[in-house]
Amino acid sequence: MKVAVTGASGNIGSALVPALRADGHEIIRLVRRTPRTADEHRWDPEHRRIDPAVLADVDAVVNLAGASITPRPWTRAYEQRLLTSRVDSTATISEALAAVAADDPGRPRALLSGSGAGFYGDTADRLVTEDDPPGDDFIARMAVEWEAATAPAQEAGVRVVCLRTGLVLAPGAPLVRVLGLVFRLGLGGRIGSGRQYWPWIALADQIGAIRHLLAADVSGPVNLTAPSPATNAEFATTFARVLHRPAVLPVPGVLLTVALRDFARNGVVGGQRALPTRLQQSGYTFAETSLEGALRTAVGRD
Numbered sequence: 044m045k046v047a048v049t050g051a052s053g054n055i056g057s058a059l060v061p062a063l064r065a066d067g068h069e070i071i072r073l074v075r076r077t078p079r080t081a082d083e084h085r086w087d088p089e090h091r092r093i094d095p096a097v098l099a100d101v102d103a104v105v106n107l108a109g110a111s112i113t114p115r116p117w118t119r120a121y122e123q124r125l126l127t128s129r130v131d132s133t134a135t136i137s138e139a140l141a142a143v144a145a146d147d148p149g150r151p152r153a154l155l156s157g158s159g160a161g162f163y164g165d166t167a168d169r170l171v172t173e174d175d176p177p178g179d180d181f182i183a184r185m186a187v188e189w190e191a192a193t194a195p196a197q198e199a200g201v202r203v204v205c206l207r208t209g210l211v212l213a214p215g216a217p218l219v220r221v222l223g224l225v226f227r228l229g230l231g232g233r234i235g236s237g238r239q240y241w242p243w244i245a246l247a248d249q250i251g252a253i254r255h256l257l258a259a260d261v262s263g264p265v266n267l268t269a270p271s272p273a274t275n276a277e278f279a280t281t282f283a284r285v286l287h288r289p290a291v292l293p294v295p296g297v298l299l300t301v302a303l304r305d306f307a308r309n310g311v312v313g314g315q316r317a318l319p320t321r322l323q324q325s326g327y328t329f330a331e332t333s334l335e336g337a338l339r340t341a342v343g344r345d
Contacts (some may be wrong), residue, residue, distance in 0.1 A: 047097070102153070104154050109125070171317050212243055213341055228273070230280055245331035
């Protein structure tokens with residue numbers, strides 16, 4: 044297949060591109076700067092500009108573009124940046140795919156577009172699948188708008204998959220980097236009650252699932268989460284064991300909520316016990332189902 048990738052320089056994209064090339068796919072990368080290589084093509088999602096001709100002979104687009112969600116104070120301006128970066132990039136790709144589909148309606152095309160497990164809001168210990176409704180906090184509302192931006196492609200007959208990704212455990216990922224430092228300093232511990240579920244996924248399975256979904260007959264939302272979501276307390280205990288550090292200093296949830304707003308309410312103090320129902324039903328087999336194994340790989344101790 045010929046596959047276009049946005050967000051190719053991020054943690055997921057930088058691992059995905061070589062994996063797809065190893066599978067024999069031809070890859071083009073959409074970049075915001077001046078292209079430096081023959082496989083790069085410029086686009087301007089902030090102003091919703093892209094030459095549809097770039098996608099004319101593309102079989103699929105993997106859209107991973109969007110400002111990184113990081114544990115930092117969440118101002119209204121930062122929330123707007125998170126929202127617009129996702130909606131604008133997705134709408135730009137979706138509208139361009141719709142345009143080329145109109146010119147060549149018989150060609151099968153696919154759009155695998157980023158989303159997040161935060162779509163469901165804070166679900167406490169309730170199991171959630173792709174059939175569950177969205178939450179009502181900022182991250183959930185953002186995910187709803189993010190997925191809705193794929194509508195032009197879907198209406199044009201493009202197969203659209205929304206990748207509701209959990210916490211990706213990858214070397215250099217913000218979660219791994221920040222918590223790794225905290226635990227190495229001996230300051231780690233559960234956050235809040237520790238009973239909230241964190242829907243994690245190993246980088247190998249994030250990449251494997253995308254590779255699988257490029258060819259699978261699947262459309263609509265798909266949870267990219269491991270089949271065994273862990274509580275925050277389990278996560279803290281496991282991370283401490285991997286790093287040979289204590290996990291005895293709980294962090295009061297109220298302090299994080301004041302500083303980080305919806306990031307804390309949804310993704311840190313709250314969470315989602317999300318299951319990868321559609322992914323497994325489509326025939327995908329996970330490479331890593333052990334939280335400890337995934338964390339060891341992420342911190343280089345496998």
